[in-house]
Amino acid sequence: MTQTGSIFRLEGVTRRYDDLTALDAIDFEAEQNEYISLLGPSGSGKTSLLRIIAGFEKPDQGRVWFQGQDITDLPAHERGIGFVFQNFALFPHLTVFENVAFGLRNNVDTVPGVEIEKRTRDAIEMVGLAGLEDRVPDQVSGGQKQRVALARTLVMQPKLVLLDEPLGALDANLRDRMQIELRAIRERLDVTFLHVTGSETEALAMGDTVAVLNAGKVIQSGTPDEIYDTPASPDVALFLNRFNIFDGTLKGGHFAGPFGDAPVATARQNAQDRYAIRYDRTQIFDPGAKLPGPALTARFRASEYLGSSIIFLFETEDHKTVEVDHHLSFGDPRDLTVDNEYVLSWDPAKAIVFGKEGSK
Template identity: 40%
Template sequence: MPVANDERVAEGFLHVNGLCKEYGDVRAVSDVSFALEPGTFFALLGPSGCGKTTLLKLLAGFETPSAGEIHLGGDVITHVPAFRRPLNTVFQHYALFPHMDVTKNVGYALRQQRPRIAKSEIQSRVDEALLMVRLDHLGRRRPWELSGGQQQRVALARALVAQPSVLLLDEPLSALDAKLRVDMQTELKSLQTRLGISFVFVTHDQGEALSMADRIAVMRAGEIVQDSTPQELYDLPVDSWVAGFIGTMNFVPGTVTGASGGLTQITTDAGRFSGIPTTSDLTPGRSAQLALRPERLCLSTPGSGDTATAECTASGVIESFSFHGDQVDCTVRTRTLGAVRVRIPLAGAAHEINLQPGTAVDVGWHPKDARIVPTWNSASRP
């Protein structure tokens, strides 16, 4: 199957404007808008119940929106039936036909098309699709004779054989074991790059989205609260909820007491901290959080001088630690910041510090490595 040609690339432009979906008094999707260029790996990320799967169903045509429009390649497809849309979906549980072998599963949709497609063309397209997902040697097997990763690739081939403009994926890796899931992340991203078509990928796994997507839309309560590149999302979250949802973050509550040139001053119970980048415009007097990523903190033994270059320090004792192969995560109870999590590479200071609970340590960081984010609470909208 060739990489998308210019005509198909032109068809792949997806534009969603003010999309809403209501179920009685419940608004599952609320005023969602985004524009997706061809060839983009776009992840919809959020916790269970945030509306990401409902949004995917609206794109696929399995649900009818209460308001808003969906445009694809210049055409309005808001009310076009699912089987007429140039999009295909890979479902969470694959939905393979157990009584059909791999070849027949992949070619099923082509056999249903009208006017009919010649058998020779169907076979050629199925062979190309199976070769693309590296299953050309397993065409005669039944789904129950395949591993989880192989079944996932059959579902991908079945969706891609119709040459869709956009491929929709609803948590397709969630049923796989941890190592296979990582392997399939690499394969999926490589496949999307080769094909040159857009993927809309639903997941609740932050690491999965960060490692695969070109853009990530974080959803909360039916709305997209941040649509950014993975790097921007991780480094510049729009509020404390997004900061805590993406990766691990330490928070120290406080109040903004000054801002100038993109740098902010915050006053907390632990003291006043200046020269810290902020993720949004914050005026003095506003509630905010000093946010510190665990990997941007350093750990040392008191008196060793290892944190001498850090502009901010806090003393404490190790409460607990966990080993992760290439790194160690420590929870340190400090006198000023409370409990903070510190992540250190195993090849670094971890070899030189007694990580047992009760060990006295110093935690250090630089203001440029911290962030100040607006405080979000459940009463806020969204």
Template identity: 45%
Template sequence: MSEILHDIEFRDVSKHYGSVCAVDGVSFSVRRGSFHSFLGGSGCGKTTSLRMIAGFEQPTRGSVLVGGRDMAGVPAHQRPVNMVFQSYALFPHLSVLDNVAYGLRYRQPRPERAQERRMAEQALEMVRLSGFGQRKPHELSGGQQQRVALARALVNQPTVLLLDEPLSALDRKLRKEMQSELLRLQREVGITFVLVTHDQEEALSMSDSISVMQNGRILQNASPQELYEQPANRFIADFIGEANLIDGHIDRRDGTQIVLRTEAGLELAARCGQHAGELNPGCAASIAVRPEQVSISAANCQAERPFCLTGQVVDRIFLGHQIEYRVQTQALGVICARVPQTEGGAFGHGCAVRVAWDPVHSLALGA
């Protein structure tokens, strides 16, 4: 029997609610033991996809496989998955230990009570809450409640752990701490984690792979680095991180490089990425330049990069180790540059400056 390489697989899956198509012909797979995220705005289909894995929804068309097994007709409580909800859904009248042990009573065969207690205590130890078992949920902080919800989901040793925006209710510092905890847990237990989030930073920092969704479809399924460096289209370049996006039409193409002509008649060169197969002369296209690839200098300085523009600083944002400048240019509107503090502390609001970048750091994209 061949080894199962993917814990989750969608095969041409669609989900309709009456005339509304929430998920539209989605096919993808999640490698066993990896951390995968569904990323997108509200209504993109990410939560519906998660609920079809959990068994709370059934696909209108297509197949959902978990652990290599088709889940058609398999109810939620019989699937090898557990879910951590956004609201935690802890029982307020039960102790922390009893909350964690609750799901064990539905296992077949059900463990003896002493074994249930040992398993629940081990799960609490896994999330670093040893000694908290006799407390009630209201006696815990938000981060501790989140850990209890994780322990309750992990105690059954599922094949897949589903996470429905579990960190959205936490403050920024606690959210960062819990991101590290989730990564540590995923590595220690070695099971597949699937996260639903609208937070790009959260998905980029935690995931082995990400499915970017829009209007019920997966626009790109790739690693965080590939999504950032090789976005498939303009939407993804804009959604993942921040980018200066310049629109126009392709004037000419020479192998791996295009020349884009803006409405104002300015010609800009850019490299063609992995997804530039349809970018031919006459096509509408965009060029994406990440802010960290843009340099800034005084207007009277000689530019060291092939392409440069003069403009005026309209905003200066202190980011700690970096400073972000927004520069109003006549030819391309506002250009964002993000530079180390040691290089960019001299320009205040209204300063005349020069922004520049190398075409090798700009990427040609389709619509």
């Protein structure tokens, strides 16, 4: 059985730890040559999934396919899948050069010494570490360790590279730079990257495809804009961390929530009735002003200045926090008085509604 176009495929992969089901019959297929980011909160099973694809763990049920072959029972060192560890896992007793050359030297296939030398130098150069070959991991910075880990994996020319929260251990500045570089390196090498992360901004920024994992299931996968604009379920909306989500009841094209009654054009099928409106589509009004839609009375509590925008935090009567994102390119923010009551409103057409009455 061969497959075209897809690099790896998971078929009903299930993994349990005692009572805990970490992965619940996951089906997932990844196209060749793309950057996939796998977004999930901690405990969603994302690391388990990577470890199963890499071969460090076996699924309790299901099969793993890689380049058209069933590799479920193949040991990790025969799979040819790269893995970049969160803590880098460099060999502390070997120099940068020997760390990168390790795979070539100790692989099942013998690689001639001249080729080892050349490929290792190329890989070190590619990640911008030329000159540091003779240092040991303790003598390089966090960002450089990350590069060593990457070079060590890429020198083996894998077709699939798994990255387990690779930017988690780096500071914000470095993270942004590495994001760009990771994408550039991937494009140059024509490989598939599967990047696991708990950060929604990272997942959206990096992925050609974003898959959202929750409670051991892939709950949505698609391009970043698809995920961002049309989250398939309230959970996805929640992980994106860009939506105010309200409980209520959806009935006959209307949603009754804490903000009163709002007309609903279309709704998505979901077990609970939920109403989601993006932070940056929520607007602030004084009491009594003319509103574009539903009215949610809330007290202003605090604001957070993010440089290009300001996040205002409000508390509703039932003590729920509601966020409003005001982008500064839309004009100066309003002066709000802490603990005063304001009315939040939005264009109901922009809301995303989930409910039992929803279609698909």
